[in-house]
Amino acid sequence: MPVRHVLAIDQGTTSTRAIVFDDTGRPVASAQKELPQIFPKSGWVEHDPEEIWSATVEVCRGALAKAKLDPKALAGIGITNQRETTIVWDRATGKPIHNAIVWQDRRTADRCTVLKNDGHEKLFTDRTGLLLDPYFSGTKIAWILDHVAGARAAAEKGALAAGTIECFLLWRLTGGKVHASDATNASRSLLLDIRKGTWDAELMKILGVPASMLPKVVDCSGELGVADAKILGAAVPILGMAGDQQAATVGQACIKPGMVKATYGTGCFALLNTGSIAVHSRHRLLTTIAYQLDGRRTYALEGSIFIAGAAVQWLRDGLKLIEKSSDVEKVAAAARDGHGVYMVPAFVGLGAPHWDPEARAAILGLTRDSGPGEIAAATLDSVCYQTRDLLEAMRGDGAQIDELRVDGGMVVNDPLMQRLADTVGTPVERPEVTETTALGAAFLAGLAAGLWPSLEALSETWVLDRAFKPAEDSAARDRRYAGWKDAVRRVRSG
Numbered sequence: 001m002p003v004r005h006v007l008a009i010d011q012g013t014t015s016t017r018a019i020v021f022d023d024t025g026r027p028v029a030s031a032q033k034e035l036p037q038i039f040p041k042s043g044w045v046e047h048d049p050e051e052i053w054s055a056t057v058e059v060c061r062g063a064l065a066k067a068k069l070d071p072k073a074l075a076g077i078g079i080t081n082q083r084e085t086t087i088v089w090d091r092a093t094g095k096p097i098h099n100a101i102v103w104q105d106r107r108t109a110d111r112c113t114v115l116k117n118d119g120h121e122k123l124f125t126d127r128t129g130l131l132l133d134p135y136f137s138g139t140k141i142a143w144i145l146d147h148v149a150g151a152r153a154a155a156e157k158g159a160l161a162a163g164t165i166e167c168f169l170l171w172r173l174t175g176g177k178v179h180a181s182d183a184t185n186a187s188r189s190l191l192l193d194i195r196k197g198t199w200d201a202e203l204m205k206i207l208g209v210p211a212s213m214l215p216k217v218v219d220c221s222g223e224l225g226v227a228d229a230k231i232l233g234a235a236v237p238i239l240g241m242a243g244d245q246q247a248a249t250v251g252q253a254c255i256k257p258g259m260v261k262a263t264y265g266t267g268c269f270a271l272l273n274t275g276s277i278a279v280h281s282r283h284r285l286l287t288t289i290a291y292q293l294d295g296r297r298t299y300a301l302e303g304s305i306f307i308a309g310a311a312v313q314w315l316r317d318g319l320k321l322i323e324k325s326s327d328v329e330k331v332a333a334a335a336r337d338g339h340g341v342y343m344v345p346a347f348v349g350l351g352a353p354h355w356d357p358e359a360r361a362a363i364l365g366l367t368r369d370s371g372p373g374e375i376a377a378a379t380l381d382s383v384c385y386q387t388r389d390l391l392e393a394m395r396g397d398g399a400q401i402d403e404l405r406v407d408g409g410m411v412v413n414d415p416l417m418q419r420l421a422d423t424v425g426t427p428v429e430r431p432e433v434t435e436t437t438a439l440g441a442a443f444l445a446g447l448a449a450g451l452w453p454s455l456e457a458l459s460e461t462w463v464l465d466r467a468f469k470p471a472e473d474s475a476a477r478d479r480r481y482a483g484w485k486d487a488v489r490r491v492r493s494g
């Protein structure tokens with residue numbers, strides 16, 4: 001039998017990637033393009049949808065060329081994406097009517113406060129598993145309708161379509177034939193009843209989002225559409241779709257209840273598989289759809305940290321302390337032991353478990369002998385402490401966590417992974433393939449193409465690269481963590 005291949009598109013916050021995987025789940029070739037960030041105002045973050053589209057086409061063609069693969073030979077395409085980032089476009093022309101509003105954007109914080117003050121939070125949390133925070137896509141759609149001239153009237157007439165990035169890419173790839181969002185992406189909108197898997201009319205009314213704009217909600221694996229032959233040189237079926245954190249959960253083979261993964265990219269997102277039960281968190285974690293296959297939903301508890309690798313980017317671009325992200329390793333290695341410096345990276349507020357959009361970042365505990373080493377080390381430590389916040393919340397909700405599977409751009413940093421294990425007091429496991437987000441999308445497409453018979457068969461392809469065992473004594477670990485909690489208290493807005 002000839003080897004079969006799947007093309008995974010991973011449209012992330014800072015870059016767009018395409019990776020060709022073979023039928024053993026190994027990456028064969030890839031192409032990547034950086035995505036420019038647009039910061040129109042303090043707390044606002046946008047992307048240009050046309051840039052996202054042209055980069056997607058470019059990297060798909062690039063990866064296929066590097067793999068020397070005829071697109072006709074592809075078994076299918078899997079799409080995964082930065083979640084919540086919202087686009088509204090004209091159905092007739094396919095043109096967006098505003099830049100994409102990115103998940104990190106805080107412009108709808110006031111709207112969320114009003115909704116909370118009006119007593120709506122419980123209803124939203126019960127139905128959607130989310131909290132009233134500007135992070136999610138629903139208030140972003142409403143903002144575009146309220147701020148682009150003529151948009152609301154056009155939406156009421158059914159002339160506009162709304163969607164997150166996977167939905168926009170599916171629309172463009174299929175030449176405007178399919179307007180659909182998979183259940184995982186739809187579950188991040190504040191508009192989906194996650195137990196029924198359908199849009200909720202009452203929530204749409206409260207947010208002011210007309211039903212006519214919303215995509216059809218579909219499974220994560222199946223015949224989702226066919227890419228127009230003009231785009232890649234052959235009509236290729238699109239067979240998989242999931243938000244990037246959910247795709248990483250699949251790519252990490254966290255398919256049994258109790259398994260947890262954390263992905264360290266721009267932000268950090270930890271997902272705990274809770275099986276067929278949508279667990280309601282008592283510790284301000286989100287309840288979300290991990291994947292939907294054959295109409296059956298598997299749920300997860302999620303802890304979302306807005307700034308992880310982005311803090312390293314700030315050391316590079318804001319402070320100019322380092323030239324490239326990986327330089328942080330040697331700068332941090334120079335930090336004094338027990339330096340007592342904490343950095344709380346609340347650049348866009350704080351996510352789980354605090355949900356404080358007004359908090360702002362701070363570096364605390366500086367003394368005359370603090371320098372770049374201490375600041376770099378405190379920045380990396382913040383990623384570890386934030387992870388501990390999430391694992392404690394998950395344990396508080398009844399989870400027994402024996403190990404943490406990690407992936408994403410930051411996990412190449414060995415000392416950071418050791419520090420993470422020391423800080424959370426749980427073994428940290430890094431797989432051989434750390435492109436687990438794209439791998440998850442490839443798996444979902446490969447399931448529909450018949451490359452793999454089941455999720456269980458996929459989990460056998462997961463191979464450990466290295467396990468980091470906690471080595472610090474627990475009293476020292478807890479002392480450091482108490483200092484972090486104090487630092488967080490000091491940056492909170494209320």
Ligand SMILES: Nc1ncnc2c1ncn2[C@@H]1O[C@H](COP(=O)(O)OP(=O)(O)O)[C@@H](O)[C@H]1O
Nearest residue numbers: 012014265266309310312325326408409410413
């Ligand atoms: N050696 C390193 N140590 C710490 N952080 C790193 C290192 N190398 C890259 N990073 C960070 O990892 C992030 C990139 O991860 P990636 O998974 O590509 O992000 P995303 O998918 O969110 O765009 C960047 O924020 C970068 O600063």
Ligand SMILES: O=P(O)(O)OC[C@H](O)CO
Nearest residue numbers: 012013082083265266267
């Ligand atoms: O682009 P990433 O990898 O930082 O992921 C973004 C998340 O999906 C936002 O919820």
